Amino acid sequence: xxxxxKSPLHRLGLELRRLxxxxxxxxxxxxxxxxxxxxxxxxxxxxxxxxxxxxxxRLASQARPMTWSEQWxxxxxxxxxxxxxxxxxxxxxxxxxxxxxxAAIERAWQKNQSQLEHAHNFAAPHPLHIVGGSTIxxxxxxxxxxxxxxxxxxxxxxxxxxLALECVLSKKRILEIYLNHVEWGEGVxxxxxxxxxxxxxxxxxxxxxxxxxxxxxxxxxxxxxxLPNSPYLQNRAEQITARANQAVLP
Numbered sequence: 001x002x003x004x005x006k007s008p009l010h011r012l013g014l015e016l017r018r019l020x021x022x023x024x025x026x027x028x029x030x031x032x033x034x035x036x037x038x039x040x041x042x043x044x045x046x047x048x049x050x051x052x053x054x055x056x057x058r059l060a061s062q063a064r065p066m067t068w069s070e071q072w073x074x075x076x077x078x079x080x081x082x083x084x085x086x087x088x089x090x091x092x093x094x095x096x097x098x099x100x101x102x103a104a105i106e107r108a109w110q111k112n113q114s115q116l117e118h119a120h121n122f123a124a125p126h127p128l129h130i131v132g133g134s135t136i137x138x139x140x141x142x143x144x145x146x147x148x149x150x151x152x153x154x155x156x157x158x159x160x161x162x163l164a165l166e167c168v169l170s171k172k173r174i175l176e177i178y179l180n181h182v183e184w185g186e187g188v189x190x191x192x193x194x195x196x197x198x199x200x201x202x203x204x205x206x207x208x209x210x211x212x213x214x215x216x217x218x219x220x221x222x223x224x225x226x227l228p229n230s231p232y233l234q235n236r237a238e239q240i241t242a243r244a245n246q247a248v249l250p
Contacts, residue, residue: 031160034145034160034161034164035164035168037144037145038161038164038165038168038169039168041168041169041173041177042168042169042173045072045177045180046144046177046181048181049143049144049145049181050143050144050145050146050147051142051143051144051148051183052070052143052181052183052189054147054148055183055187056068059186059187066187067186067187068187069187069188069189069193069196069197070188070189070190070192070193071190071192071193071196072180072190072192073180073190073191073192073202073203073204074176075172075173075175075176075179077192077202077203077204078176078179078191078192078203078204079191079195079203079204079205079206079207079211080249081206081207081208081210081211081212081244082179082191082195082203082206082211082214082215083175083179083247083249084211084244084245084247084249085208085211085212085214085215085240085241085244085247086136086175086178086179086211086214086215086218087136087175087247087248087249088215088240088243088244088246088247089212089215089216089218089236089240090135090136090139090215090218090219091135091136091137092246092247093135094135094136094137094171094175094248094250095171095248095249095250096248097135098163098166099135099137099138099162099163099165099166100135100137100138100159100162101135135162136174136175136178137162137165137166137174137178138158138159138162139178139182140165140174140177140178140181141158141161141162141165142158143181143182143183144161144177144181145157145161146158146161170250171250172250174250175250179191180192182218183221183222184197184198184214184217184218184221184225185197185198185217185221185222185225186222186225188221188225191203191214194214195210195214198210198213198214198228208241208244209237209241211244212236212237212238212240212241212244213233213234213237215237215240216232216233216236216237216240217233
């Protein structure tokens with residue numbers, strides 16, 4: 001009995017189904033890779049992040065000599081002033097939320113929309129400052145595994161990694177990894193490197209005012225590294241110092 005030949009439409013459907021299965025398998029393996037790395041971080045300190053490796057490649061490609069400063073220090077060797085200042089500056093509800101501050105994201109979206117409308121209606125003399133609304137855990141998720149691109153797919157992946165970090169790691173461990181890998185200047189990563197670079201002392205000895213200045217730098221570290229005497233930096237640091245005792249540490 002001869003089998004009836006499959007129609008082109010039927011063959012197309014089979015190919016599409018095969019493609020979807022391959023894509024689903026690839027996504028599953030990618031998520032498994034992220035999750036296995038996060039589980040490992042419960043006991044093993046990550047040596048580098050995706051963002052650090054991209055920065056290292058960028059600096060290595062430049063003609064001038066590359067400078068790089070990074071040194072892991074345990075949670076207890078980081079000044080309590082820096083922990084408080086970073087939480088107040090970057091994520092005041094860090095100890096309480098599940099990884100995402102939805103209200104902050106909504107406020108950031110509204111502020112960005114307002115800036116875009118203003119720029120559309122008037123000739124803006126300065127570049128727009130896009131507000132992210134990301135928590136410390138979201139920033140860590142992005143730095144650990146993702147590129148700097150901003151689109152819905154990357155943001156969705158960031159949320160999945162954020163939830164995995166919150167489920168697998170303690171808040172204390174998340175803050176420890178964050179403080180050891182966040183950027184604080186050109187080739188300057190982590191609290192120890194930043195403290196030595198700016199104040200010539202270990203991170204354990206930072207004062208409240210010094211910690212506040214480092215915290216203010218975090219959204220734009222390369223910018224403030226070139227403007228250490230910025231009035232905004234000083235004023236904002238004073239505000240953070242005044243509120244530091246309100247920070248809830250994990």
